[in-house]
Amino acid sequence: MTESRPAVELKGITKRFPGVVANSDVHLTVRAGEVHAVCGENGAGKSTLMKILYGMQQPDEGTIAINGEEVRLRNPQDAIKAGIGMVHQHFMLADNLTVKENVLLGAEGLHGIGKAATRKMAELAERTGLRVNFDSLMENLGVADRQRVEIVKVLYRGARIVILDEPTAVLVPQEVDALFDTVRAMRDQGYTFIFISHKLDEVRKIADSATVIRRGTTVGTVNPREVSSRELAEMMVGSQLPSPETRESTVTDRVVLRVENLRLNAEDSERAVLDDVSLTVRAGEVLGIAGVEGNGQTELVETIMGMRKASAGRIELVDAEGNTRDITKLGTLARREAGIGYIAEDRHRHGLLLTRPLWANRILGYQTRRPVSNGRILDLAAAREDTRRIVSDYDVRTPGVEVAVGALSGGNQQKLIVGRELSGDPVLLIASHPTRGVDVGAQALIWDRIRAARREGLAVLLISADLDELIGLSDTIRVMLRGRLVSEADPATVTPAELGSAMTGAGESHSLPEDVA
Template sequence: MNSPEPGAARGAPVVELTGITKRFPGVVANSDVNLTVHAGEVHAICGENGAGKSTLMKILYGMQQPDEGSISVNSSPVRLRNPQDAIQAGIGMVHQHFMLADNLTVRENVLLGAEGLHGIGGRARKRMAELAGQTGLHASPDVLVERLGVADRQRVEIVKVLYRGAKIVILDEPTAVLVPHEVDALFDTVRSMQAQGFTFLFISHKLDEVRAIADTVTVIRRGTTVGTADPKTISSRELAEMMVGSELPSPETRESTVTTREVLRVHDLRLDTEGSARAALDHISFAVRAGEVLGVAGVEGNGQTELVETIMGMRKASSGKVELVDAGGQARDLTRLGTLARREAGIGYIPEDRTRHGLLLTQPLWVNRILGYQTRKPVASGPLLDISGARKDTERIVTDYDVRTPGIDVPAGALSGGNQQKLIVGRELSGTPVLLIASHPTRGVDVGAQALIWEQIRLARAEGLAVLLISADLDELIGLSDTIRVMLRGRLVTEADPATVTPTELGSAMTGAGETDAAADGPDVSAVSESDGEQS
């Protein structure tokens, strides 16, 4: 990752939070938090998931009301009763979980509720085009949001905020969906906007990124401000110790547990794209063996999501075969089965977007434990649900996976993102799967939750679990994987050895660096070998 140039000199305070306290039943989310943000700076807020960062930002954006404390914007006391008040005060927020209507176009999402600013005609289109260029949004304004990848959805959110005139922008885990070169592009945009007078509150658990982009860092631990630091003089290790009191975790796997027994076989899988000559999946073949983590790297939108969803039965393959092999070597063809049948066959699934495909946010934790397992013990007894069993096992998951919650009757939407993710990981590994499909398993979680998830995957791998790992975190891919395959334009184009490949080399392979033309089979990168895409 390139280090950006230093930002503009700090101006006068534009946001001052004093003595902010917020209580919920059974938990104090914020306790006497103090924060001062100066004009023209990128001010990072760091802390574990559940430390109170998101609650604090929701208070600043008018989504929550503090029980105690005061807020000043541009040295004037304000009462932010709702997001509209925040917008009128010049504050915008780009949420980690996007606030978009999937069934509306990009233009409609941006204009919705802001029709009076620039009209709905030529002036509006011109302003949107300017902002799209500024933020790197290349999607057509007429495309439905449901057709966009996660990275483009985020860019639409940023355009929405800027369109409404925000000068103070809250970015909640903005790099969670981005690969390194996209992070560099985002940081370039942020620095450029700083020069134009914008101020940013940057919420992140990625300490190297915080130190690269921030001018000031404030650390929150268990709802309380514990200190402010200069990212140019503090190390990532010191920041981690401020956050969680421990060293940075490492995804490194030191010993091999790979066996010769294949568990998942994918043969000649193809998924055609409606209205496009290029297939979303172009004759994909590979196998995952017991005790193996097969990592798949790729820039967002090159087929990783389609691959996972086709294996899970969420999309219907145009051709090809998906097989699950039992311990006796008998292969079961899953190609025509539905998602539930595939899960019952022994596939665990950590989805790319936990709020869309992993949880029922309005339902309590014990109900979410049942999802995908409603026909199996301990949450089912014959044809009936076993509510007592579901509750008891949810309590076990909460304990074993350190899910920080007042109780199992709390709705999943009340948990922080990291605790939601730990609940999902606990649920999926509790089903004794033979294959785990883990799609961005540590996206948007802090260093403590990240370490726990990595350790659980390592332990399950050592016990013979086959893992298909999709991740935009190259250090995670290199550290956890036994083998890495690279996806480019719907094809598996290269294979890399995690023991020798570097993040830079892997990033080059992901972007097709070294190709001589658009039809080239794959990048020419040392430590990354060419692959014909056939099953080995």
């Protein structure tokens, strides 16, 4: 049951950056023993507000009270001492260390490093449902167990208030259900959760209360079970909840991408990371790849893009004039010049230079092509002008094109990337988790632009952990398991539960039911 006293009270929080007011007089009250969602589009100020609560940034105005006592959180260490923990969307784990070492790192003084530490860890692992050997290397764990390790880490440090930042972004439906069971059980034990999400159906499913922030200001707090997803969306962005559903078929007979018998061996062995993968994508088609993360989707994309060298197999690309080109041995830039647009899975690692301005990021991957280059010399004035066009056409919210792209919210960074990649007139777009971590407004725009490009004949290879997105946008879905394409599904008939089951290899067969395979 939700207690009456507040665990967290933020009053009048204001935070200004050069040219931007990220938070303006924000009020948030989170009661002890509840799951409280904070909703808002990217750029609304959610992340800044949580960084302030976790001591990563200081407010210009306003006060913070924890369990009724006003505090000043000068850094994350102050927040941890106040009983606050944060599980970041991008996990803060060292793959080359064991589970135990990851939990202990930086907290060796709490319970030592011996039996007392192991007992405490075992107790918390039981509480969170983490059932792994503490001596297991982190790199061998699936994404759901990695997330539980993150939760164990913050609890080990004494957190009673846990911030979950987009916790379901990389989970399949069954893993989401398991996470929610864990959160409910811990809530019943008196833990308090602040749940950051743009998935409104999940907010309504897990949260006891929800506070909506729009353009840096508190809009209101509601009981999510008493409002619809549409009403929540209207509070967030002033529009209806978008749908990824694609009704009309635009698939043609013209093959744009042909992958034949592709194999990729692990760097340290002859073990196949990709094993005999064959697929085709046609003009006007969205081919969706479903799979639990770690089953070869990332390697497939990076091999097609030339970021990894195939051990065997062939990759062919057909240009707009119908000319077939073997690109198996080409470098990444040559493949992009041949007509491949690329929305990377990790926009920070492979899509952007965070410290550089928007116009410089417009040039990335297009430094040999117009309008930013004549093939030999960059045209910086043209790059700035075309970046302004993308900012306008794709609703990238920024004070200007000279701003460092790292200062933008995740959704606005993603809209810039989508605008850049679709501006290059690609024949094939590889879209890897194109709406991960973005709000409903940015999500709707990205879906609309992919659908519009598809109608114009663009071939799209879509990889997504959002099964509604995958089903809604795709013309065909292939399921990837342990580096192989194991089954095919019709998006018109398959359900997220059936797709999730196939992704996890449930049952004796890896195939979907006959009526959907």
